[in-house]
Amino acid sequence: MRRRARTTLVDVARLAGVSAVTVSKVLNGKGHISQETQEKVQRAAALLGYVANTAARRLRGGATRILGMVVPELVSPYFAELARAAADAAGRCGYDLGLFTTSRDPQRERERIQSLLGGMADGLLLVVPVGAGEFLSTLEQSQVPIVLINYFGGATHLPVVRGENYEGTVALLHHLLALGHRRIGFIGGAEHSGQAKERYRAYREVMRAAGLWDETLVQPGDFTRRKGLEGARALLGLPSPPTAIFAGSDLMAFGVMEAAQERGLQVPADLSIAGFDDSPLAGLIPPGLTTVAHPIADIAEASVRLLLEAIEGNPVRDQLLEFPSRLVVRGSTAPPKTPLP
Amino acid sequence: MRRRARTTLVDVARLAGVSAVTVSKVLNGKGHISQETQEKVQRAAALLGYVANTAARRLRGGATRILGMVVPELVSPYFAELARAAADAAGRCGYDLGLFTTSRDPQRERERIQSLLGGMADGLLLVVPVGAGEFLSTLEQSQVPIVLINYFGGATHLPVVRGENYEGTVALLHHLLALGHRRIGFIGGAEHSGQAKERYRAYREVMRAAGLWDETLVQPGDFTRRKGLEGARALLGLPSPPTAIFAGSDLMAFGVMEAAQERGLQVPADLSIAGFDDSPLAGLIPPGLTTVAHPIADIAEASVRLLLEAIEGNPVRDQLLEFPSRLVVRGSTAPPKTPLP
DNA sequence: TGTGTTTAGGTTATCGTTTACCCAACTAAA
DNA sequence: TTTAGTTGGGTAAACGATAACCTAAACACA
DSSP, rough: OOOOOOOOOHHHHHTTOOOHHHHHHHHHHHHHOOOHHHHHHHHHHHHOOOOOHHHHHHHOOOOOOEEEEEESSSSHHHHHHHHHHHHHHHHHHTTTEEEEEEEEEHHHHHHHHHHTTTTOOOOOOOOGGGGGHHHHHOOOOOOOOSEESSOOSSSSSEEEEEOHHHHHHHHHHHHHHTOOOOOEEEEEEOOTHHHHHHHHHOOOOOHHHHTTGGGEEEEOOSSSSSHHHHHHHHHTTSSSSOSSEEEESSHHHHHHHHHHHHHTTTTTTOOEESSOOOOTTTTTOOOOOOOEEEHHHHHHHHHHHHHHHTTTTTTOOOOOOEOOOOOETTTTTOOSSSSSO | OOOOOOHHHHHHHHTTOOOOOHHHHHTTOOSSHHHHHHHHHHHHEEEEHHOOOOOHHHHOOOOOEEEEEESSSSSSSHHHHHHHHHHHHHHHHHHHHEEOOOOHHHHHHHHHHHHHTTTSSSSSEEOOOOGHHHHHHHTTTSSSSSSESSSSSSSOOOOOEEEHHHHOOOOHHHHHHHOOOOEEEEEOTTTTTTHHHHHHHHHHHHHHTTTTTOOGGEEEEOHHHHHHHHHHHHTTSSOOOSSSESSHHHHHHHHHHHHHHHOOOOOTTTTTTEEEEEETTTTTTTOOOOOOOOOHHHHHHHHHHHHHHHHHOOOOOEEEEEEOOEEEEOTTOOOOSOOOO
């Protein structure tokens, strides 16, 4: 039951009665080949179902028309949407997108990226944690073009495309403050996420500026629904619980809703809840989640565009594209029951 | 601003003062190399940050420790979870998972799979549509091991791992019938999805057997929320609308909920709703969605296990692993208001 | 007629890694 | 002491595609 060896250029060449190089030229539209020979080769290739070997092509220095993308995970709608949008944008330009999720282990993650690098992809879209500073300087020297997405870490010459987080969070908190909330709880995002850090920074500064800072109102999180549930339980169990909770992601906000339900609290009457991401279900879950939206499609599109430009010979350095975020007010936020003091 | 060429085996060999082959042997733990030389090589490799070139390794016939996975899309929680579970399972065995989404164009899709095949992955997990029959027979002859996931099409010798759909749907419909529903609407899944076909088959047979078949109660769908909304609008606009709607996926069921809200219908009092998938939010959206669950983690785990066995030299043929589905009853289904005739 | 240019297609070398094979030296058994 | 096996390491070849180069022939133009 031996498996048939894959058809190669040589097989096609033999069938068409020409050399392998001629086949390569015909299939890539290079060099000068007569109409007649071209047709002969095309027929032979089609007959044998020839498809070029990606590894060989890449090794020789050629293009694979594959872009690699590395994301932390896929279950979060944010990354799923980002990946979908990037795959769409790449597809429109005739490229495929290969998606890899990062493992928890940063050491292994770096090896993986190194291995993807020059391994098979013509370029890389990376969603990396903030702590990757010195690693990035290694990447800068790579032969393979790279674009960083949503990177908020320190200096790098690599191009960065990201959604704005700070201003969006400020807008959201001002919305809650304007409604009359004074005790606003916060559940943070994943530890090494630059976006989570930005959201926390905005929360801390707004609350300090308003003279409402209270460290007991801050809970750690990780963007998952479970952590949202746990954080909200802790916050609602406080002697003086918050009247509003801002969760660093929609998924966590859904967890907060669950915690509210557990305690028999009405949303938004007894507790206002806000998230971040404007995931597809934010508008669907009653009473609708107030949140902040990123133009994910624009971010993905711009990243792919920048990457393709670099691949096609126009490398960009020190470029930063930041897309604005947008406050989306829905039914989960309302004035607190207890009147203002 | 020339980019530094990537470090190769030869660079490491030169630094360590040995031949390239010796370096390869040390790094792969093959052959007999003295402790002393091993350490010298390891040090040199670490110093230069050497990472093997995937393309070259693959070309020579070696393993890349990458599994390729092809899914129709990633926005649906079902595929996102499946991909996550597969990536986890692969990771535990020291493999990486590269994820590709299929384009709408079947011609291009085949070329892509062919190109992945032998291009870079040691094995392939494919979620393919039913209409791929003759294409699969081509794949059977490939050198690269392949496992099909959720394939319900015709004969193939490739191993198949899938979740059960027919019995689960039957159980769900019997639940609705037992509650007293007689007019049960159906919104189908994506056109070429084998799972969608199975669910429809079960619906048709159960309804026929119960003498309740009515073609006007069937709406086309595609697994998206939007189609669920549209299908439900059509069904609820009928002269004699259904008292329950079974949507072929949870996302579509969420769309049905939206349609119910639009018409001011209470769920489940005025309309019972059921889905399929048991997505993470099914339990979260009030009043909780009655649905059917697949053991996604088991499916992914089994697929990876089968694939790795084949990669490691124990190819399986004609194997079919089918995992049972499970009815999950939540608050969205209840007896109809109108008493039984 | 001689010179330059375009067309058509073949030859050779190369990318980086690994497998197959070889040789030399040392060790253990007969 | 001879034989057989093990250890340590090197050489050559191969995987498949392609870029650079080369050879002819055909053609245009002076």
